[in-house]
Amino acid sequence: xEVIAAQLFxxxxxxxxxxxxxxxxxxxxxxxxxxxxxxxEFMMAGAYTAFVLRGLIGDPNISLPLALVVGFGVGGLLGxxxxxxxxxxxxxxxxxxxxxxxxxxxxxxxxxxxxxxxPNVDVPAPTWLAxxxxxxxxxxxxxxxxxxxxxxxxxxxxxxxxxxxxxxRRIRAVxxxxxxxxxxxISSPRTDDLTFFIGSGIAGxxxxxxxxxxxxxxxxxxxxxxxxxxxxxxxxxxxVKGAVIAAFGLxxxxxxxxxxxxxxxxxxxxxxxxxxxxxxxxxxLVTIRTRSLA
Amino acid sequence: MNTFRSLWATTWFRLLVGLxxxxxxxxxxxxxxxxxxxxxxxxxxxxVAMVAVGIGLAWGxxxxxxxxxxxxxxxGAYLMAMHLKLADAGPGGVPDFMLLYGxxxxxxxxxxxxxxxxxxxxxVALPALVxxxxxxxxxxxxxxxxxxxxxxxxxxxxxxxxxxxQQQTTGGTNxxxxxxxxxxxxxxxxxNQRMLYFIAAxxxxxxxxxxxQLRRSRFGELLVAVRDQENRTRFLGYNPALVKTVAYVIxxxxxxxxxxxxxxxxxxxxxxxxxxxxxxxxxxxxxxGGRATLLGPVLGSIAVxxxxxxxxxxxxxxxxxxxxxxxxxxxGFLPGGLAxxxxxxxxxxxxxxLRPDPTTASTTGITSGIDAPGPDxxxxxx
Numbered sequence: 001x002e003v004i005a006a007q008l009f010x011x012x013x014x015x016x017x018x019x020x021x022x023x024x025x026x027x028x029x030x031x032x033x034x035x036x037x038x039x040x041e042f043m044m045a046g047a048y049t050a051f052v053l054r055g056l057i058g059d060p061n062i063s064l065p066l067a068l069v070v071g072f073g074v075g076g077l078l079g080x081x082x083x084x085x086x087x088x089x090x091x092x093x094x095x096x097x098x099x100x101x102x103x104x105x106x107x108x109x110x111x112x113x114x115x116x117x118x119p120n121v122d123v124p125a126p127t128w129l130a131x132x133x134x135x136x137x138x139x140x141x142x143x144x145x146x147x148x149x150x151x152x153x154x155x156x157x158x159x160x161x162x163x164x165x166x167x168x169r170r171i172r173a174v175x176x177x178x179x180x181x182x183x184x185x186i187s188s189p190r191t192d193d194l195t196f197f198i199g200s201g202i203a204g205x206x207x208x209x210x211x212x213x214x215x216x217x218x219x220x221x222x223x224x225x226x227x228x229x230x231x232x233x234x235x236x237x238x239x240v241k242g243a244v245i246a247a248f249g250l251x252x253x254x255x256x257x258x259x260x261x262x263x264x265x266x267x268x269x270x271x272x273x274x275x276x277x278x279x280x281x282x283x284x285l286v287t288i289r290t291r292s293l294a
Numbered sequence: 295m296n297t298f299r300s301l302w303a304t305t306w307f308r309l310l311v312g313l314x315x316x317x318x319x320x321x322x323x324x325x326x327x328x329x330x331x332x333x334x335x336x337x338x339x340x341x342v343a344m345v346a347v348g349i350g351l352a353w354g355x356x357x358x359x360x361x362x363x364x365x366x367x368x369x370g371a372y373l374m375a376m377h378l379k380l381a382d383a384g385p386g387g388v389p390d391f392m393l394l395y396g397x398x399x400x401x402x403x404x405x406x407x408x409x410x411x412x413x414x415x416x417x418v419a420l421p422a423l424v425x426x427x428x429x430x431x432x433x434x435x436x437x438x439x440x441x442x443x444x445x446x447x448x449x450x451x452x453x454x455x456x457x458x459x460q461q462q463t464t465g466g467t468n469x470x471x472x473x474x475x476x477x478x479x480x481x482x483x484x485x486n487q488r489m490l491y492f493i494a495a496x497x498x499x500x501x502x503x504x505x506x507q508l509r510r511s512r513f514g515e516l517l518v519a520v521r522d523q524e525n526r527t528r529f530l531g532y533n534p535a536l537v538k539t540v541a542y543v544i545x546x547x548x549x550x551x552x553x554x555x556x557x558x559x560x561x562x563x564x565x566x567x568x569x570x571x572x573x574x575x576x577x578x579x580x581x582x583g584g585r586a587t588l589l590g591p592v593l594g595s596i597a598v599x600x601x602x603x604x605x606x607x608x609x610x611x612x613x614x615x616x617x618x619x620x621x622x623x624x625x626g627f628l629p630g631g632l633a634x635x636x637x638x639x640x641x642x643x644x645x646x647x648l649r650p651d652p653t654t655a656s657t658t659g660i661t662s663g664i665d666a667p668g669p670d671x672x673x674x675x676x
Contacts, residue, residue: 035440086626094440095359096625099581102574103621110614226451226570229444264459268452275431275445282435 005138007255013144015251016151017213020206021224022231022243023154024199028079030237031175031195033094034087037101039228040221041108042078042200046071046207047216048116051123061126067208068150075204076197078108083196088189105221112218120215129212143212150209154202159240161198171195230274236284245285250274309506312589313499320495330484337491337559339599340498344552345576346583346595347501348545353577354585355514356541357521358438362446363549363576365453366421368568370550372457373420374557375470376404377413382474390472391465401463410477417554418547425546426539433535433542438524447570454569469564476558487559494555498592501548506588508544517541549576575602578617581624584633594631 025039050067057063082104090097129146132139162168173181174191182188210220231250235242250270257266301307324336345363352358379389385408388400406412428449432442457464464470479486508514519527520534527534557563566572576595583594598620605613628634 029440033440035444086622090626093629095357095443096629098359098361098440098443099574099577099621099625103618103625106614106618106621110611110618114611222570226444226448230448233441233444262459264455267455271448271452274448275428278437278441278445279431279435282437 002138003259005136007259008252009138009140009144011252011255012148012248013251014254015248016144016148017206017210017224018227018231018251019151019244019247020147020154020202020209021228022235022247023151023158023240024075024202024206025228026232026235026237026240026243027158027171027199027202028196029232030239031171032087032091032192034083034091035094035098035101035229036079036082036087036200037098037225038078038082038105038108038221039101039200039203040223040225041105041112042075042203042221043207043210043224044108044112044216044218044221045078046075046204047123047211047220048112048207049074049204050208050211051116051121051216054123060124061128064126064129064208067211068205071204071208072201073204075207076201079196079200079203080193082200083193087196088192109218109221116218118218120217122215123211125212147209147212150205154205155240155244158198158202162240167191167194230271234274234277234284236286239284239286242284242286306510309588313502313506316502316589316592317499320499321492325488325491330487333491334487334559335603336596337487337494338556339596339603340491340494341552341556341559342576342599343579343592343595344494344498344501344555345549346580346591347498347505348548349576349580350585350588350591351505351508351517351548352541352545353580354587354591355509355517355521356538358538358542359440359443359577360446360542360545361443361570361577362448362450362453362573363545364450364568364570364573365446366425366546366549367553367556367573367576368450368453368457368563368565369421369424370417370553371557371563371568372464372470372553373407373413373417373550374554375473375563377407377410378473378476378557379470380404380408381410381477382472389470391468391470392462395462395466397462404463417550421546421550422543425543429539429542430535433538436524436535438538447573450568450573451570454565457565457568465564467565469562469567470557471562471564473558473561481558481561490555490559494559497551497555501551502588502592504544509588513537513540575617578620580631581629582620582631584631586630587633590631590633 021039021043024042025036028034028036028039046067049071050064053063053067053070054060057066082101086100086104087097090100125143129142132141133145134140160168162172170181170186170191171194173184173186174188174195178188181191206224207220210216210224227250231243231246234250235244235246253273254266254270257269261269320340325333328336345367349360349363352360376389380387383389388398392398392400407416432445437445457469458467460466473481475481476486476490479489481487508517516527516532516537520532520537524534527537553563553568556567575598579595579598580591581594582598583592584590601616602613605616624631630637
């Protein structure tokens with residue numbers, strides 16, 4: 001029983017990190033069909049933001065909450081610049097955006113290496129996140145619980161923005177039918193910019209959260225980007241609900257397979273599971289029903 | 295002179311001239327002019343160019359962005375490396391690293407690789423099988439475009455993790471190295487290294503010829519049709535999944551052969567050569583040279599490899615920036631690669647003569663990967 005509870009928690013923890021990484025991707029990929037390989041590097045930028053703020057302020061108890069806000073802004077700003085300068089010209093060439101943003105990712109990684117140095121740096125966790133919370137005799141690390149809470153908060157926040165605000169209505173309109181949205185008076189370039197800002201901002205947020213789990217290095221984003229994309233593919237384009245189910249599903253699957261077969265085989269089996277799953281639902285878990293073939 | 299000019303206007307003649315120049319350079323000029331060290335370096339670039347030829351077919355002609363060719367490159371390379379390790383160890387022997395990290399016993403799945411014939415067959419058959427089964431499953435359900443690209447990348451990520459994780463049987467991060475012989479030939483002998491160079495050059499030329507014929511064939515036409523309008527091709531009664539799978543399998547086999555030759559030439563194969571990053575690096579040369587042209591991927595790939603080996607050792611930071619800039623500038627602003635630039639320049643006088651050039655329209659090969667309306671719809675009728 002304890003093993004199952006521990007693995008479920010590990011799965012939820014992996015899932016929440018995946019979800020934070022994938023949520024923004026799902027938003028930008030879903031709306032614009034643009035694949036942002038630099039998303040992982042926006043996470044890395046968020047993580048280094050936490051590092052820099054910790055250096056400036058000194059007290060991690062204060063710097064972490066501040067870093068969550070500033071990291072969101074840094075990630076969002078990077079995304080906005082990327083979209084404005086390159087991606088907005090390439091909406092009809094999704095495969096090419098993949099390679100262009102890979103180029104951006106390489107440049108950002110090297111920039112981080114030049115500015116902060118190649119070795120990883122550590123960001124100390126605040127004292128209020130040290131140690132475990134004990135429930136029914138099982139200890140759960142507070143930092144991981146915090147990330148799960150953060151992921152849930154991000155999902156709730158995004159859902160509220162999408163369903164309750166005028167901006168969300170515009171985003172949904174543009175992602176469902178760009179032409180119809182435009183003739184209805186919605187400025188699709190402006191909506192795209194804002195979507196990219198929010199999506200990339202969540203990446204920055206995710207990066208700040210990751211500093212609680214380990215050290216920060218220039219290739220931090222690379223470790224998450226492939227898995228995050230798998231979550232988006234399984235969840236279905238631009239579906240928050242799909243991303244949530246997929247992230248926690250893959251996280252729990254990974255945690256349990258790891259227990260019996262080890263981490264490296266777990267990765268392979270999760271991938272095979274994804275390919276098998278796409279045989280049943282090629283468009284992902286949650287789809288909008290249309291008659292379109294594409 | 296006029297007959298030459300009219301001949302020059304035909305694509306096949308220009309290709310023939312290009313191929314002839316290439317063969318002279320590869321088989322006469324390079325062996326005569328380069329030192330053993332440089333020649334061996336060039337041989338290594340040629341192995342990478344083999345992967346690029348396959349990518350040119352799958353991506354340029356078929357519109358499948360294969361981001362995981364490292365899997366097939368790695369399969370070929372590891373199969374070859376395992377055989378060479380076993381051959382070095384002698385009959386009944388066990389590779390040295392297994393005594394170091396593992397139990398000292400040979401895993402069952404290594405056993406068939408003692409035989410050279412089985413190894414050569416497996417180098418072609420195993421990647422073909424993997425690409426065929428996975429490809430058909432994926433394409434059959436019309437998983438395409440970005441989805442396919444991401445899956446192929448996830449595949450290579452999983453492959454590299456698996457290699458690193460199974461250190462007792464794959465050598466882990468260190469990979470496999472320290473080979474002494476190659477099918478009975480001593481690898482330390484410079485003459486044998488030259489022989490390997492000629493083998494690599496011949497194989498590469500053979501692959502280019504195969505792709506050339508494929509492009510001229512009905513299959514090549516179908517592949518382009520599937521790239522530009524998959525659904526329309528399906529409605530005409532063809533099976534797009536099958537067409538794409540065949541191209542994917544060919545690309546995989548080319549990559550595997552490149553990997554298999556890479557091992558004796560370079561002397562090491564490790565997960566760092568087959569992971570996510572090198573798999574995308576394979577694409578850089580193809581993008582620069584012109585993904586939809588026949589010779590562009592080869593030339594681009596060799597140029598990128600050469601630039602890489604020159605820059606990455608002296609200025610590693612500059613090399614990363616350069617690679618990033620290549621992806622941003624070439625793919626973003628010149629999607630047809632340098633071939634497109636050449637084509638544009640060449641078309642300038644042609645436009646004055648009001649003679650449309652039918653070859654350039656069908657070879658730029660820029661598609662969205664999904665059935666996009668727009669200029670692409672006209673292209674197949676052109």
